Amino acid sequence: MKLEHHFASLGEAFSSETLIQPLLEQRLVEFNQPLAAFLSVDIKSPETKRILSGELPQKSSLSMVYAGHQFGGFSPQLGDGRGVLLGEVYGQDGLLYDLHMKGAGPTPFSRRGDGRAVLRSCMREYLASEAMTALAVPSSRALALYDSREAVYRETPEAGAMLLRTAHGHIRFGHFEYFFYQGKHAELDQLIDYCLTHYYPDCLAAELPLVSMLTEVVKLTARLIAKWQAVGFQHGVMNTDNFSFTGETIDYGPYGFMEDYEPNWVCNHSDHEGRYAFSRQPGVGLWNLNCLMRCFSKYLERDQLIAILQCYEPELQSHYDTLMMQKMGLDSVEVMQDLVPDLLTILAAEKLDYTVFFRLLSHLxxxxxxxxxxxxxxxxxxxxxxxxxxxxxxxxxxxxxxxTSFDMLKVNPKFTLRNYLAHEAILAAERGDYLPFRRLLNVLNSPFEEHPESNVLAQRAPEWGKSLEVSCSS
Incomplete structure (x- = not known):
């Protein structure tokens, strides 16, 4: 495995050198072999195995600094409080991918926290990121899961764990906010150049590269949220520090996949005001992009920034319309738009299961x-x-x-990541049994297939399973 260190080359203003601190009696319990092959990561190599686990320290590993708007309030300095960027590797598509360890121990940005993650949250992120990838929703991905005998204290003592995840990039809207509000203009220049070079190189040929890049970021964000709405996904914590500059779903915390259709559903029981409710996600995406655009006010005129933001709503609507047309097997936007509002009203009134209904519609x-x-x-x-x-x-x-029905079955999944299934898999893993986790992961990796041996995993949640609470605690 050849690790690159492009982000580290930006210098100490962007990050602090941080080493992974292995857990007590840590074990590698799950490894994503197809993803590893794509990234040319050979876990059978003793050296690679020791690097990934933190047992062989890497002097260029680091934790990033950034800011962010959290539930509407601005925090001027946040950062990777429990994450370590080992470096980047090239995928078979020729693009760079970060290798980022969650739960790696204290960092300079831990804010008096322990820098650890618990098995519960690592398993939930592993399952969600792979489920989203299979649903064609841009997302970070899980490469390796480690458990341990180390106790991590949250509401109660829990098993400590680490999750090695990958993404095109871990640069967030909050990175730009940090340097803008700190008045660090030279560093902001560096960050812009870095993103143009590594993430948006095609924009360099444009007449106005920055305008071209920001327009692409707006459109990628719009398409991402359109996909969330179409598959029934709620992020739960849509802070600007949780929004990716490369248009990927990152930072899975108190997320949820829609079961009984409820437009104002809030999956995060800590979101008491419903700021990030399912129906509000498109508006929050635009609000976050407004926060991002302020960071470029010294580079572009107000009218230019407004014009860039105006790309958001038509891009989101167009992409959502296309996705819903596919889900319903129709060939006309107008017909789809005539049918969908009444359908969603019925789904909400009857508390129909979103995934089950569209799968049944495919068989109609x-x-x-x-x-x-x-x-x-x-x-x-x-x-x-x-x-x-x-x-x-x-x-x-x-x-x-x-x-048409055949085509609908390829976009309307039979299986979704129901909260109670994740809960049951976590309870089993905490007892040392990872078989339920692997069975669930298997159907989530190919959710459109029938998997008749796993029909039980496609059933609606029992009543007790609908009332499980998910919080930010991890």
């Missing part, structure tokens, strides 16, 4: 709607909607009902 026959009607109390209301929907599909040009 041209002249039979009984399987769907059996899901609801108000059968006539849904029947009226289904008849409209069936007529719309039959009216499509060159309609092939079977082919």
């Amino acid at each position: 026959e041209a002249n039979d709607c009984e399987p769907l009607l059996d899901e609801v109390v108000d059968r006539e209301r849904l029947r009226t909607w289904v008849e409209r929907y069936q007529a719309a599909r039959l009216a499509m040009v060159d309609v092939d009902w079977s082919q």
